Amino acid sequence: MTSVDPIRTSDTWLERSGPEEHVVVSSRARYARNLPGIPFPMRARPEELAAVTERVAAAVAAHPRFRDGFHFELPGLSASQRTYLKENLLISPEMEKGNEHRAIFLTPDIALAVMVNEEDHLRIYALDAGYRLTEVLNAVIGLESDLARSLPFAFSPKFGYLTACPTNTGTGLRASVMVHLPGMVASKQIAEFAKSLPQIGLTVRGFYGENSEHIGDFFQISNEITLGKSEEEIVQTVGHVVEQIIEREEHARRSLFEKSRAAAEDEVWRAYGILTHARSMSSDEAVRLLSRLRYGVDRGFFPSLTHGELNRLIIAVQPGHLQYGRGSVGPAERDALRAELLRARLASRPTNN
Amino acid sequence: MLHDKICTKCGQAAASVKLTKLIKGQMEVQWLCSDCAAEESPYQKKFNALSVQAILAGLLSQNAAEAAAKPVRPTIEATCSACGMPFETYRETLLLGCSNCYEDFEKYLIGDLRKFHGSTVHRGRVPEGTPRPIELQRSPQELKRRLREAVEAEDFELAARLRDELRRLQTGTDEQN
Numbered sequence: 001m002t003s004v005d006p007i008r009t010s011d012t013w014l015e016r017s018g019p020e021e022h023v024v025v026s027s028r029a030r031y032a033r034n035l036p037g038i039p040f041p042m043r044a045r046p047e048e049l050a051a052v053t054e055r056v057a058a059a060v061a062a063h064p065r066f067r068d069g070f071h072f073e074l075p076g077l078s079a080s081q082r083t084y085l086k087e088n089l090l091i092s093p094e095m096e097k098g099n100e101h102r103a104i105f106l107t108p109d110i111a112l113a114v115m116v117n118e119e120d121h122l123r124i125y126a127l128d129a130g131y132r133l134t135e136v137l138n139a140v141i142g143l144e145s146d147l148a149r150s151l152p153f154a155f156s157p158k159f160g161y162l163t164a165c166p167t168n169t170g171t172g173l174r175a176s177v178m179v180h181l182p183g184m185v186a187s188k189q190i191a192e193f194a195k196s197l198p199q200i201g202l203t204v205r206g207f208y209g210e211n212s213e214h215i216g217d218f219f220q221i222s223n224e225i226t227l228g229k230s231e232e233e234i235v236q237t238v239g240h241v242v243e244q245i246i247e248r249e250e251h252a253r254r255s256l257f258e259k260s261r262a263a264a265e266d267e268v269w270r271a272y273g274i275l276t277h278a279r280s281m282s283s284d285e286a287v288r289l290l291s292r293l294r295y296g297v298d299r300g301f302f303p304s305l306t307h308g309e310l311n312r313l314i315i316a317v318q319p320g321h322l323q324y325g326r327g328s329v330g331p332a333e334r335d336a337l338r339a340e341l342l343r344a345r346l347a348s349r350p351t352n353n
Numbered sequence: 354m355l356h357d358k359i360c361t362k363c364g365q366a367a368a369s370v371k372l373t374k375l376i377k378g379q380m381e382v383q384w385l386c387s388d389c390a391a392e393e394s395p396y397q398k399k400f401n402a403l404s405v406q407a408i409l410a411g412l413l414s415q416n417a418a419e420a421a422a423k424p425v426r427p428t429i430e431a432t433c434s435a436c437g438m439p440f441e442t443y444r445e446t447l448l449l450g451c452s453n454c455y456e457d458f459e460k461y462l463i464g465d466l467r468k469f470h471g472s473t474v475h476r477g478r479v480p481e482g483t484p485r486p487i488e489l490q491r492s493p494q495e496l497k498r499r500l501r502e503a504v505e506a507e508d509f510e511l512a513a514r515l516r517d518e519l520r521r522l523q524t525g526t527d528e529q530n
Contacts, residue, residue: 039436039451141478148480154452157483160475162452166462167469171477226474232511307409
């Protein structure tokens with residue numbers, strides 16, 4: 001094992017390149033599964049939770065993809081480590097609390113993950129950069145099939161795979177895509193779009209999923225309905241909406257520049273100016289300004305800055321990332337660190353004016 | 354993250370939820386920590402997607418208004434024979450106790466399932482070796498068509514699964530003959 005901090009290695013998946021990455025940051029497919037005969041985590045006793053962790057750990061340890069991967073026992077991680085993982089979109093805000101007997105297993109390339117004892121005994125994930133819904137669906141099906149050989153999953157022919165919350169039962173599948181929509185937000189198209197989703201069994205959430213506001217024009221589109229549809233139908237429905245969104249967002253960004261090119265360009269360059277010179281910056285402001293850079297990257301203003309890098313930078317300015325490894329840091333110091341990081345990453349870049 | 358805002362209800366914890374309510378035709382916005390938010394609306398945890406949409410849409414949809422108002426239902430006395438959880442606890446937490454709850458509470462859950470998913474019958478993947486109920490089996494024609502489409506789309510993993518299902522169907526038919 002190298003001496004690299006394993007928590008930090010979880011950053012790298014965000015810099016992978018993916019299709020449609022100018023709009024789609026990442027794709028994720030998640031299965032919820034439970035072991036029969038043991039209460040769901042909310043109701044299980046500690047020794048029952050420990051038994052679940054042990055059995056899942058054994059199944060994962062035997063899986064070739066997870067060799068040399070990461071295994072985090074959440075209570076053993078510090079608060080700042082858990083926040084870091086959450087900001088990297090690897091654990092949910094719920095998991096961040098780090099109660100006893102919660103664990104997460106990750107493959108070395110952070111393409112597959114198994115979370116233990118969150119709301120369900122197992123949450124099985126496949127994730128990837130860009131728009132790759134079909135690929136992550138196939139990957140999660142593959143992993144679930146592999147694990148099903150050594151772990152029985154609670155199932156009823158009528159209600160499908162049984163989950164702690166009936167809103168997840170059936171396939172137990174959540175297919176989601178994280179998108180960046182500065183164009184649609186600026187042209188006020190988000191509300192109308194959000195309203196149309198429930199009719200087709202989809203939902204839109206903010207940056208971190210449950211209980212969050214939309215930060216920096218990032219949204220997660222996913223299915224809500226898990227029962228009565230096949231996995232393929234679910235992914236098809238989400239994919240269809242994502243494809244529409246990509247078109248609409250591209251159109252919105254173009255319109256902004258066509259309608260008032262000077263004003264739109266001004267916004268990008270002002271953002272760049274502030275990002276490369278400020279001495280103090282809040283994370284809200286940083287994410288807002290970095291969102292503007294998206295237009296610039298689209299139009300080739302910053303030839304050496306990729307969309308993937310931009311995505312990673314947006315995560316890197318989150319408080320947990322700045323704080324990591326520094327002990328207790330007050331907000332003012334954090335704001336200064338953030339500005340320093342941005343200057344370091346963005347200044348002296350070649351630009352096309 | 355909303356790190357700079359403090360919960361307007363308890364004034365202590367950091368706010369992480371923006372709760373929008375429609376009261377007598379007026380929008381009321383509160384910044385709350387997750388504990389206070391859960392208190393404000395028992396459906397907050399589960400219907401958070403609606404509160405984000407409410408903010409975005411600028412008004413609450415019919416469903417969210419229904420969810421925010423606690424429905425009046427008769428108390429159901431049932432308990433799960435495996436984990437002992439009373440059904441009423443599910444009513445409060447929206448979480449079941451164990452997989453057996455689905456069996457013991459089946460007739461009470463059907464309504465919630467239909468309301469949320471629009472369906473009460475599983476149509477997705479099943480565990481290896483589990484036969485599908487006959488009425489849910491896809492016809493060979495449909496499977497062949499979907500297999501062709503999958504091959505055309507070069508989704509070979511899906512094609513393999515469909516081919517396996519087709520084989521299972523055909524073996525079943527042969528056995529009957």
